[in-house]
Amino acid sequence: MTAKNLVGLGLTALKSNFTTLGKPYKLNYCITYLCQSRCVTCNIWQMRPKGELTIDEVREFARKNTSFKWVELTGGEPFLRDDIDEIARAFKENSKSLYILTVPTNSLVNHDKVIAKLENILKLGIPRVAVTVSLDGYRELHDKIRGIPGNYDKAIDMFRRLKELKKTHKNLFFVFGYTLSKFNQGQFEKTFELVRKDIPDLKRNDFHINLAQLSSNYYGNETLDIKPNDPVVVDELAGILKKRDFQLGMIPIIENAYMKRLVVYAKTGKQPMRSRSLEASAFIDSYGNVYPSIMWDKKLANLREIGYDLSRMWHSEASEEVRKMTKLGTEPAQWTSCEAYQTLVGNVLSLI
């Protein structure tokens, strides 16, 4: 099943180079805007969500849209939804060739509960379940950026718990997610060395790097003074890229390609290559609103109004307008983890 699903994902990604896909293979779905953090880079924690999609609605959506090979369940803090394992089950049961499910965590939900939910998800038999543990600095810095005393220690404990869980679940993968911004600029090396004291076998590639970005339809942080292409982060990003551990395999190649373009994006503020938003992927928020991506504030539909069936909006006039913009290169600049990977494999020559 693993090899078959991987081949299916590869072929679909390849196909996206030559033709417009009739349906998305990657779903970025914010399952809740609830969050107990207080990050200085994001305003989601200030939201008071009401009327988010229920588990029955998610099941209906999963039943009517069965093309997903990659599902990202994001938040807020996704583990604040008690039914996160049932949400994963709905996608696994309906998208038969689902290969990867990714989920971030701020480590603030009770860890026994998170591990129990993850065990349920891992047992579904999805070939790759990838968890990103948010960590933006060493102890004092992380707790300051996240606004939660003790958050660093919880993130370290979560990482250790995942290492234990990996011993019995080979389909589990995990990294630290480091969001680089003006608040931690210049602190990555110090962070790496200090975290290594807590986790002695830590590798550089155990960190996935993001840039703090502005988004009105997701982070709700468009009024914050954050510049994704702040020149101060460019040198640091290039240094992190240079020191990454050499690894063979498709995933390290794609991760390196992502990082290289992140440097370009930070330097220029421009989209490094033609986006695959609304071709390979779509973003759905917790209320069922459909957008091209987390960085593109153009609401195209609401699932409740289209019977939870994406095919009813996929070729609408508004959707075709979005595709026209990506072809012309007039879409909003974006280079985030949610969008970059399907964009890279949808421009496969860029990987050579």
Ligand code: SF4
């Ligand atoms: S970055 Fe994540 S943890 Fe921080 S406020 Fe936003 S959703 Fe919450």
